[in-house]
Amino acid sequence: MATRETIDARGAYCPGPLMELIAKLKLVQIGDEIEVLSSDKGSANDIPEWVKKVHHEMVGVTPQDGYWSIVVRKAK
Amino acid sequence: MASNTLYILLCSGEHEKVQMAAMMASVAAVSERPVEVFVSMNAILAFEKNTPADKRYYGAAFSKLLKEKKAPDPLTLFRQGRELGDLKLWACSMALDVKGWELNKLEDGLFDDALGLTKFLSDAESGQFVTL
Secondary structure (H helix, E strand, O other): OOOEEEEEOOOOOOOHHHHHHHHHHOOOOOOOEEEEEEOOHHHHHHHHHHHHHHOOEEEEEEEOOOOEEEEEEOOO | OOOOOEEEEEOOOEHHHHHHHHHHHHHHHHOOOOEEEEEOHHHHHOOEOOOOHHHHOEOOHHHHHHHHOOOOOHHHHHHHHHHHOOEEEEEEHHHHHHHOOOHHHEOOOOOOEEEOHHHHHHHHOOOEEEEO
Protein backbone atom coordinates (compact mmCIF):
# COMPACT_ATOMS: atom_id res chain seq x y z
CA MET A 1 0.00 0.00 0.00
CA ALA A 2 1.37 3.40 -1.00
CA THR A 3 2.45 5.69 1.79
CA ARG A 4 3.23 9.39 2.10
CA GLU A 5 6.13 10.76 4.12
CA THR A 6 6.88 14.41 4.84
CA ILE A 7 10.26 16.11 4.82
CA ASP A 8 10.36 19.44 6.61
CA ALA A 9 13.08 21.30 4.69
CA ARG A 10 11.90 24.77 5.67
CA GLY A 11 14.89 27.02 6.27
CA ALA A 12 17.14 25.03 3.92
CA TYR A 13 18.52 26.75 0.84
CA CYS A 14 18.87 25.40 -2.70
CA PRO A 15 19.69 22.63 -3.43
CA GLY A 16 19.13 21.32 0.12
CA PRO A 17 15.40 20.48 -0.23
CA LEU A 18 16.01 18.69 -3.55
CA MET A 19 18.85 16.64 -2.06
CA GLU A 20 16.71 15.65 0.91
CA LEU A 21 13.92 14.59 -1.44
CA ILE A 22 16.24 12.46 -3.59
CA ALA A 23 17.80 10.75 -0.60
CA LYS A 24 14.34 9.87 0.70
CA LEU A 25 13.11 8.68 -2.71
CA LYS A 26 15.87 6.06 -2.68
CA LEU A 27 14.37 4.56 0.45
CA VAL A 28 10.67 4.31 -0.44
CA GLN A 29 8.69 2.04 -2.75
CA ILE A 30 7.36 2.81 -6.23
CA GLY A 31 3.99 4.53 -5.83
CA ASP A 32 4.89 6.07 -2.48
CA GLU A 33 4.64 9.84 -2.13
CA ILE A 34 7.02 12.30 -0.53
CA GLU A 35 5.86 15.72 0.59
CA VAL A 36 8.59 18.34 0.85
CA LEU A 37 7.88 21.45 2.89
CA SER A 38 10.19 24.18 1.59
CA SER A 39 10.49 27.88 2.26
CA ASP A 40 12.91 28.20 -0.66
CA LYS A 41 11.06 29.63 -3.65
CA GLY A 42 13.63 28.23 -6.08
CA SER A 43 12.93 24.71 -4.88
CA ALA A 44 9.22 25.13 -5.58
CA ASN A 45 10.18 25.56 -9.23
CA ASP A 46 13.26 23.35 -9.35
CA ILE A 47 11.82 20.21 -7.78
CA PRO A 48 9.05 19.89 -10.45
CA GLU A 49 11.72 20.47 -13.10
CA TRP A 50 13.88 17.69 -11.65
CA VAL A 51 10.88 15.34 -11.36
CA LYS A 52 10.08 15.90 -15.04
CA LYS A 53 13.68 15.30 -16.11
CA VAL A 54 14.16 12.04 -14.25
CA HIS A 55 10.60 10.77 -14.88
CA HIS A 56 9.02 10.62 -11.48
CA GLU A 57 5.52 12.10 -11.03
CA MET A 58 4.45 15.46 -9.62
CA VAL A 59 1.39 15.26 -7.46
CA GLY A 60 1.25 18.99 -6.76
CA VAL A 61 2.81 22.20 -5.52
CA THR A 62 0.68 24.08 -3.01
CA PRO A 63 1.58 27.48 -1.57
CA GLN A 64 1.14 27.57 2.19
CA ASP A 65 1.74 30.36 4.67
CA GLY A 66 5.34 31.30 3.92
CA TYR A 67 6.34 27.98 2.40
CA TRP A 68 5.40 25.44 -0.27
CA SER A 69 4.11 21.90 -0.04
CA ILE A 70 5.61 19.92 -2.93
CA VAL A 71 4.37 16.36 -3.36
CA VAL A 72 6.19 13.84 -5.55
CA ARG A 73 5.27 10.24 -6.37
CA LYS A 74 8.07 7.72 -6.94
CA ALA A 75 7.47 6.30 -10.42
CA LYS A 76 10.46 4.03 -11.02
CA MET B 1 18.34 10.67 -24.00
CA ALA B 2 21.70 10.31 -22.28
CA SER B 3 23.17 13.62 -21.17
CA ASN B 4 26.70 14.54 -22.06
CA THR B 5 29.16 14.78 -19.20
CA LEU B 6 29.63 18.08 -17.38
CA TYR B 7 33.30 18.80 -16.70
CA ILE B 8 34.08 21.42 -14.07
CA LEU B 9 37.56 22.86 -13.66
CA LEU B 10 37.59 24.33 -10.15
CA CYS B 11 40.68 26.38 -9.44
CA SER B 12 39.39 29.28 -7.33
CA GLY B 13 39.35 28.84 -3.58
CA GLU B 14 36.78 31.60 -3.14
CA HIS B 15 33.81 30.40 -1.15
CA GLU B 16 31.32 31.67 -3.71
CA LYS B 17 32.96 29.74 -6.55
CA VAL B 18 33.45 26.55 -4.56
CA GLN B 19 29.78 26.81 -3.55
CA MET B 20 28.67 27.28 -7.17
CA ALA B 21 30.80 24.36 -8.33
CA ALA B 22 29.32 22.14 -5.62
CA MET B 23 25.76 23.21 -6.48
CA MET B 24 26.26 22.62 -10.21
CA ALA B 25 28.02 19.30 -9.69
CA SER B 26 25.52 17.89 -7.23
CA VAL B 27 22.38 19.02 -9.04
CA ALA B 28 23.64 17.80 -12.42
CA ALA B 29 24.71 14.46 -10.93
CA VAL B 30 21.33 13.80 -9.33
CA SER B 31 19.66 14.81 -12.59
CA GLU B 32 21.17 11.77 -14.26
CA ARG B 33 24.03 13.68 -15.83
CA PRO B 34 27.59 12.42 -15.31
CA VAL B 35 29.88 15.02 -13.75
CA GLU B 36 33.64 15.20 -13.34
CA VAL B 37 35.31 17.90 -11.25
CA PHE B 38 39.03 18.66 -11.48
CA VAL B 39 40.25 20.55 -8.40
CA SER B 40 43.43 22.59 -8.65
CA MET B 41 45.26 25.72 -7.41
CA ASN B 42 43.66 27.53 -4.45
CA ALA B 43 40.59 25.34 -4.66
CA ILE B 44 42.55 22.34 -3.41
CA LEU B 45 43.15 24.17 -0.12
CA ALA B 46 39.41 24.14 0.65
CA PHE B 47 39.52 20.34 0.67
CA GLU B 48 42.31 19.93 3.22
CA LYS B 49 41.42 17.32 5.80
CA ASN B 50 40.41 18.42 9.31
CA THR B 51 40.11 22.11 8.46
CA PRO B 52 37.53 23.79 10.75
CA ALA B 53 34.45 24.93 8.82
CA ASP B 54 35.03 28.60 9.67
CA LYS B 55 38.57 28.43 8.25
CA ARG B 56 37.81 26.38 5.16
CA TYR B 57 36.21 29.06 3.00
CA TYR B 58 37.16 32.66 2.35
CA GLY B 59 35.29 35.12 0.19
CA ALA B 60 33.50 38.42 -0.08
CA ALA B 61 30.00 39.68 0.66
CA PHE B 62 28.20 36.58 -0.53
CA SER B 63 30.45 34.26 1.43
CA LYS B 64 29.38 36.07 4.58
CA LEU B 65 25.74 35.65 3.61
CA LEU B 66 26.16 31.97 2.78
CA LYS B 67 27.63 31.40 6.23
CA GLU B 68 25.02 33.51 8.03
CA LYS B 69 22.12 31.82 6.28
CA LYS B 70 23.65 28.38 6.71
CA ALA B 71 23.57 27.49 3.02
CA PRO B 72 24.49 23.85 2.35
CA ASP B 73 28.20 23.25 2.87
CA PRO B 74 29.98 22.67 -0.47
CA LEU B 75 31.73 19.54 0.75
CA THR B 76 28.39 18.11 1.87
CA LEU B 77 26.93 18.86 -1.56
CA PHE B 78 29.83 17.11 -3.30
CA ARG B 79 29.33 14.10 -1.02
CA GLN B 80 25.59 14.02 -1.75
CA GLY B 81 26.28 14.23 -5.47
CA ARG B 82 28.60 11.26 -5.20
CA GLU B 83 26.15 9.22 -3.15
CA LEU B 84 23.10 9.97 -5.24
CA GLY B 85 24.52 10.39 -8.73
CA ASP B 86 27.49 9.84 -11.04
CA LEU B 87 29.96 12.43 -9.73
CA LYS B 88 33.72 12.05 -9.78
CA LEU B 89 36.24 14.40 -8.21
CA TRP B 90 39.86 14.47 -9.26
CA ALA B 91 42.68 16.20 -7.39
CA CYS B 92 45.15 17.93 -9.71
CA SER B 93 48.40 16.01 -9.42
CA MET B 94 50.42 19.16 -10.08
CA ALA B 95 48.69 21.02 -7.23
CA LEU B 96 49.36 18.11 -4.88
CA ASP B 97 53.02 18.06 -5.97
CA VAL B 98 53.44 21.80 -5.40
CA LYS B 99 51.93 21.53 -1.93
CA GLY B 100 53.93 18.38 -1.17
CA TRP B 101 50.65 16.63 -0.40
CA GLU B 102 49.44 13.09 -0.98
CA LEU B 103 45.78 12.35 -1.63
CA ASN B 104 45.32 11.47 2.03
CA LYS B 105 45.81 15.16 2.97
CA LEU B 106 42.39 15.79 1.44
CA GLU B 107 38.99 15.10 3.01
CA ASP B 108 38.14 11.41 2.99
CA GLY B 109 35.53 10.00 0.64
CA LEU B 110 35.47 12.87 -1.83
CA PHE B 111 38.18 12.25 -4.39
CA ASP B 112 38.41 9.34 -6.79
CA ASP B 113 42.13 9.84 -7.32
CA ALA B 114 44.83 12.29 -8.38
CA LEU B 115 44.76 13.13 -12.08
CA GLY B 116 46.83 15.09 -14.59
CA LEU B 117 45.37 18.01 -16.53
CA THR B 118 46.20 16.37 -19.85
CA LYS B 119 43.98 13.39 -19.12
CA PHE B 120 41.16 15.59 -17.79
CA LEU B 121 41.24 17.85 -20.85
CA SER B 122 41.31 14.86 -23.15
CA ASP B 123 38.26 13.33 -21.45
CA ALA B 124 36.48 16.69 -21.45
CA GLU B 125 36.58 17.01 -25.24
CA SER B 126 33.38 14.99 -25.41
CA GLY B 127 31.38 17.03 -22.90
CA GLN B 128 30.54 20.49 -21.64
CA PHE B 129 33.36 22.34 -19.92
CA VAL B 130 32.95 24.94 -17.18
CA THR B 131 35.73 26.78 -15.35
CA LEU B 132 35.34 28.33 -11.91
